Amino acid sequence: MTVEEAYQAYFPRIREKCRRMMQNTGDAEDVAQETFVRLWQAGLQDAPPRRVVGWVYRTSTRLAIDRMRRRRAAAEFSCEETLLRLATAVPLEREVAQREALARLVGQLPADELEAVFLHRLDRLTQPELAEVLQISERTVRRLLSRFEERLEKLREGVA
């Protein structure tokens, strides 16, 4: 596959994926570009598309979390304050609230949990899809998501 063909096939998907994760459009473009460059450098353009798309989801999520950590936006909010916003968001504002809240949690939760939560909540990945993309067992996926849900549940109970 030529670089032009690889770009046409993968870059728009990478860019949309990054936009779902990141509030700052410039950051989203940067992460999308970095992901595509890595894809090309790793010689993945000729790999089976299923493998490439999984790789793109995994790698762009990690790069976005790295980028958000460097932004240090999380420092302005406490972990509890942010989780509470996520736990109590009403459906209409949930999508935006989730993206904002997850971005604030990047410095405060373990990376593996964040990766799973980003992919599950923003990209709507099912548990089998998460296991495939993150290359972990479905049991581990369930454990990561449960740990996050427990954090939210505790906060909901505190509010009620």
Add this chain to the structure above:
Amino acid sequence: MSPHGEHPSFLALDSLKWGRGTDEVRTHVAGCAACAAHLQTVERPVEVPAWARGLKQERPWGWLFGGGRLAWGGGLAAAMAVLLVVVLAPRPPAPLPSEDVPKPYVGPKGEPVVVVHVRHGEHVSRWDGTQPLLPGDRVRLEVAASGYSRVLVGSPTPDGGFVTLYTGALPEGGALLPASWQVDAEGSGEHLVVVLSRAALAPEVLRRVLAERGGPDVWVTDLRLPKQTAP
């Protein structure tokens, strides 16, 4: 379908192009304006920008291994990196005076922590995450990690390669790494990559880990240290 109501995951939508996807997903897309709009967006032809076309010239990741003292430089090409490794006699980094050795870092349990110590003249301090380095400063890393037994420190090269600066065993709980690196006057910053793993990584595994920024039983982080070269 995903657990988020009626829509399939974006992964399922993005995979439709290659003939993947269940009848359920295809039927959904046919009747869902939101999912159809997403597909329209990602399937619209786009102009390939110059930076992407430039990748044609780029070779796959190159791999250079070395050790000892290394003068970094943003403008160093891979060939120069090779020369540095060969020409500069590998020399154990000067140990920090014992009174300067920082106390063990205590971080949150579970997540590895990398602390950057900067020696400027006779003064050693923990890097605050923003303070620019100066040419001549020496940088040393302290890694606190539970469950990881190997550490590798390296730096990307301008041509898309990667040079390994240090690799070794990591004691339980972490350690102040024995290597240190002197900052040169080239470029506007230094970029270090720290890789923690449970076993030594073969070159092809390291390449994949770096491309994906992680992997099973591997933890990767980037350290970008700004540098002030003008007074």
